[in-house]
Amino acid sequence: MDRVFRVCCPAVVAETSTQNARTRRFRFNWVDSFLWFIRISAIIAIVVGLTGTIQNFLDGQGPTVEQWRDLFVSSISTGAMYGLVALGYSMVYGVLGFINFAHGEVFMSGIMVGWIAAMLLFENGLWDANPFISLAIVLLVAMFTSTLIAVLTEKIAYRPLRGSPRLIPLITSIGVSFFLQYAFAGLFGVGLQTYPAPPGILSEDINVFGVPIEGTKLLVIAVAILAMVALWYFVTKTKTGRAMRAVAEDKEIAGLMGINVDRTIVTTFAVGGAMAGVGGLLWALLFRNVQFITGFLPGIKAFTAAVLGGIGNLPGAMLGGVFLGLFEGMGPLLVLDGLGIPAVSQLKDAVAFSALILVLIFRPTGLLGERLGSEDRA
Amino acid sequence: MKKKMSMRLTAALGALALVAAACGGGVDFEAGDLGAVTVEDGESIQIRSLQVITGPDATLGIPEERAVRLAVADFGQIFGHDVEVGTGLDDLCSADGGQAAAQTIVADDQVVGVIGTSCSGAATAAMPLISQDGMVMISGSNTSPALTSDLQGTAGSDYHEGYYRTAHNDLIQGAAAANFMFRELGLANVALIHDGDPYTQGLTSAFQAAFEALGGTITVHTSIPKGTTDAAPVLTEVAGTNPEGVFMPIFIAEATAIAQQKGNVAGLEEVTFMGADGILSPAFIEEVPESAGFYFSGPDLRFGENTNEATDVNAAGFLAAYDAEYNEAPTAPFWAHAYDATTMLLMAIKAVAVEDGDRLHIDRRALRDELDKISGFSGIIGTINCDDFGDCGAAKITVIHNVDNVYSNATENVVFSYVPEG
Numbered sequence: 001m002d003r004v005f006r007v008c009c010p011a012v013v014a015e016t017s018t019q020n021a022r023t024r025r026f027r028f029n030w031v032d033s034f035l036w037f038i039r040i041s042a043i044i045a046i047v048v049g050l051t052g053t054i055q056n057f058l059d060g061q062g063p064t065v066e067q068w069r070d071l072f073v074s075s076i077s078t079g080a081m082y083g084l085v086a087l088g089y090s091m092v093y094g095v096l097g098f099i100n101f102a103h104g105e106v107f108m109s110g111i112m113v114g115w116i117a118a119m120l121l122f123e124n125g126l127w128d129a130n131p132f133i134s135l136a137i138v139l140l141v142a143m144f145t146s147t148l149i150a151v152l153t154e155k156i157a158y159r160p161l162r163g164s165p166r167l168i169p170l171i172t173s174i175g176v177s178f179f180l181q182y183a184f185a186g187l188f189g190v191g192l193q194t195y196p197a198p199p200g201i202l203s204e205d206i207n208v209f210g211v212p213i214e215g216t217k218l219l220v221i222a223v224a225i226l227a228m229v230a231l232w233y234f235v236t237k238t239k240t241g242r243a244m245r246a247v248a249e250d251k252e253i254a255g256l257m258g259i260n261v262d263r264t265i266v267t268t269f270a271v272g273g274a275m276a277g278v279g280g281l282l283w284a285l286l287f288r289n290v291q292f293i294t295g296f297l298p299g300i301k302a303f304t305a306a307v308l309g310g311i312g313n314l315p316g317a318m319l320g321g322v323f324l325g326l327f328e329g330m331g332p333l334l335v336l337d338g339l340g341i342p343a344v345s346q347l348k349d350a351v352a353f354s355a356l357i358l359v360l361i362f363r364p365t366g367l368l369g370e371r372l373g374s375e376d377r378a
Numbered sequence: 379m380k381k382k383m384s385m386r387l388t389a390a391l392g393a394l395a396l397v398a399a400a401c402g403g404g405v406d407f408e409a410g411d412l413g414a415v416t417v418e419d420g421e422s423i424q425i426r427s428l429q430v431i432t433g434p435d436a437t438l439g440i441p442e443e444r445a446v447r448l449a450v451a452d453f454g455q456i457f458g459h460d461v462e463v464g465t466g467l468d469d470l471c472s473a474d475g476g477q478a479a480a481q482t483i484v485a486d487d488q489v490v491g492v493i494g495t496s497c498s499g500a501a502t503a504a505m506p507l508i509s510q511d512g513m514v515m516i517s518g519s520n521t522s523p524a525l526t527s528d529l530q531g532t533a534g535s536d537y538h539e540g541y542y543r544t545a546h547n548d549l550i551q552g553a554a555a556a557n558f559m560f561r562e563l564g565l566a567n568v569a570l571i572h573d574g575d576p577y578t579q580g581l582t583s584a585f586q587a588a589f590e591a592l593g594g595t596i597t598v599h600t601s602i603p604k605g606t607t608d609a610a611p612v613l614t615e616v617a618g619t620n621p622e623g624v625f626m627p628i629f630i631a632e633a634t635a636i637a638q639q640k641g642n643v644a645g646l647e648e649v650t651f652m653g654a655d656g657i658l659s660p661a662f663i664e665e666v667p668e669s670a671g672f673y674f675s676g677p678d679l680r681f682g683e684n685t686n687e688a689t690d691v692n693a694a695g696f697l698a699a700y701d702a703e704y705n706e707a708p709t710a711p712f713w714a715h716a717y718d719a720t721t722m723l724l725m726a727i728k729a730v731a732v733e734d735g736d737r738l739h740i741d742r743r744a745l746r747d748e749l750d751k752i753s754g755f756s757g758i759i760g761t762i763n764c765d766d767f768g769d770c771g772a773a774k775i776t777v778i779h780n781v782d783n784v785y786s787n788a789t790e791n792v793v794f795s796y797v798p799e800g
Contacts, residue, residue, distance in 0.1 A: 061619075297605060344600070
């Protein structure tokens with residue numbers, strides 16, 4: 001902002017900057033104390049809400065231990081799914097410095113095409129006879145679709161805009177997002193497509209250290225952890241991963257060092273798309289329904305998770321996803337219910353996004369984020 | 379001087395008017411305070427269909443739009459003029475959709491009336507525009523009490539003149555569902571889930587009033603916002619209050635999420651689930667196997683030999699024509715209501731239209747008066763009587779039980795019927 005002013009009209013800048021200097025100390029204090037006021041009232045509200053809920057629990061009201069446990073597990077598994085999608089936002093941001101809003105649709109495309117595979121397997125009877133092979137096939141189909149869509153998006157929509165100001169690919173990504181939504185609406189219709197119920201073996205409870213956990217959720221968490229470990233290995237230990245980090249650090253210098261920047265960027269999109277495809281399988285296991293707008297809200301949530309964890313930071317994206325899942329799943333019942341607010345579940349999304357604001361007020365760079373240089377700020 | 383001028387002007391205008399009247403065939407037609415539509419020779423009478431025809435709730439609106447078209451075809455011409463429905467408009471089952479479509483409709487001043495909307499939420503936003511423009515709107519499936527009255531003579535908060543419906547008022551449906559759960563099933567503690575839409579909220583509120591009057595307890599009155607896919611939090615909230623039954627008059631997408639995920643929440647195994655007419659559709663009963671065991675309240679769908687007096691068509695005749703035209707059975711129960719609504723509108727137009735040579739004048743005020751007067755009209759849904767606030771539908775509600783996930787079996791499996799006293 002400052003720089004633009006300085007280029008175009010120095011006189012104005014001089015005036016405002018003297019004004020700023022005069023009022024800075026006073027204004028700074030005011031904003032700062034307001035932020036402290038929010039911080040303190042948030043802490044008070046959370047403490048009072050928690051106490052109220054614990055009080056209710058001791059009085060035998062509200063959910064039982066078993067119900068709390070189930071909610072906790074389902075929130076974590078939803079969060080793990082958000083985390084996988086968030087990786088795509090974070091990686092693209094790290095390398096290109098813009099938010100790819102079409103990533104939610106990349107995620108949706110995997111679920112949609114995976115649904116065709118799931119229905120074929122279900123009709124053949126393989127779905128129940130051989131659940132893990134079936135899920136592996138659906139996973140491959142979803143990953144392939146999402147990767148393909150992500151790479152095509154990069155080639156068609158973003159590469160011609162390389163080098164233009166960051167706002168331009170950002171707005172393009174919104175256009176791509178609408179294009180993909182309505183392309184899928186045209187191909188699949190606007191109704192809900194429902195995956196077949198998870199194979200019997202998954203709907204039973206599995207004991208983990210004496211705690212029964214629903215098989216589907218356990219699988220979701222396990223797959224998310226595996227995918228994360230694989231990604232971590234890829235980014236830190238392989239040559240391509242090192243190239244990606246180099247490009248994220250500085251595109252020009254990386255190019256001078258002999259790294260093929262364009263190919264590395266495509267790889268970034270491909271890996272992000274593949275992670276979204278894995279997330280798509282998890283969505284199918286958890287919620288089973290898919291529609292052309294399915295990618296929108298989870299996309300926004302995953303973006304939130306990426307910011308929550310510290311955008312550009314991969315473990316941060318995963319952690320942000322899990323935190324967001326916990327906040328939105330448990331927050332309403334755990335905190336708002338204790339404050340005596342009626343019908344708390346409808347505030348799920350409000351809680352999720354307030355959590356983002358609160359985390360950013362306490363830690364402006366996100367949970368694991370580092371302070372970015374002014375060059376890297378979008 | 380000025381007075382003289384104006385007198386002369388009046389005289390000249392009067393003479394002109396006389397000449398015009400003489401040339402026009404001599405009919406003395408004077409438009410009422412809402413104005414009139416004049417249909418020229420060879421032109422069609424314009425009505426519109428405004429239903430939800432895309433999105434997950436399209437199963438509700440598509441059969442309604444088709445019923446409108448079939449009714450127009452069955453009714454035939456009015457004084458030598460065709461009736462044209464035009465492109466079907468979409469209410470998107472939301473306030474935004476209803477308002478946008480209403481703006482399109484009122485922009486065309488040849489439109490006489492609208493059959494719609496499908497969803498009450500869309501009607502609350504569409505009706506102010508339609509009413510202000512002097513048009514009428516008859517809905518086949520709006521049921522929110524706010525759109526008409528509390529049935530005790532007080533207008534609802536969203537009532538506007540010119541609004542009519544052949545669907546029931548949800549005060550009756552709420553009372554029917556409450557009576558069924560309390561008296562028939564013997565449940566004293568029930569949780570309510572709406573989705574924030576006026577239809578769902580109106581129905582849960584009506585249920586709560588009736589259920590508490592009977593002596594029951596509402597354990598929690600909560601909401602699953604539209605678009606929610608993760609039902610675990612709301613189901614845990616509900617399970618935490620230990621209800622014996624859940625009444626959830628919501629739409630298909632969210633009801634599907636609840637039905638599929640309720641098995642994962644401890645404490646809901648023995649709970650009885652009941653929905654309403656928003657999910658009374660093959661898209662829920664047949665496509666979602668977990669809906670087995672659900673009860674549904676809704677209009678009495680046993681139409682039998684009821685015949686629409688304007689077109690001489692009964693349910694069997696309509697369904698045969700529907701199948702011949704669209705190759706499937708209707709996906710929601712309100713086709714009959716939309717069919718009757720359309721014939722009501724066409725009958726009223728026919729009654730008030732003034733022939734003027736080859737032209738036709740339709741006075742908007744007279745049309746409203748004509749619809750207000752409807753009483754004892756026999757339709758497919760039964761006898762139709764309009765009250766002062768536009769409630770014209772049959773007041774009988776039935777409860778059905780889904781046992782085997784077959785839609786036609788479920789609609790025949792009537793376990794309770796309810797007609798308000800008095």
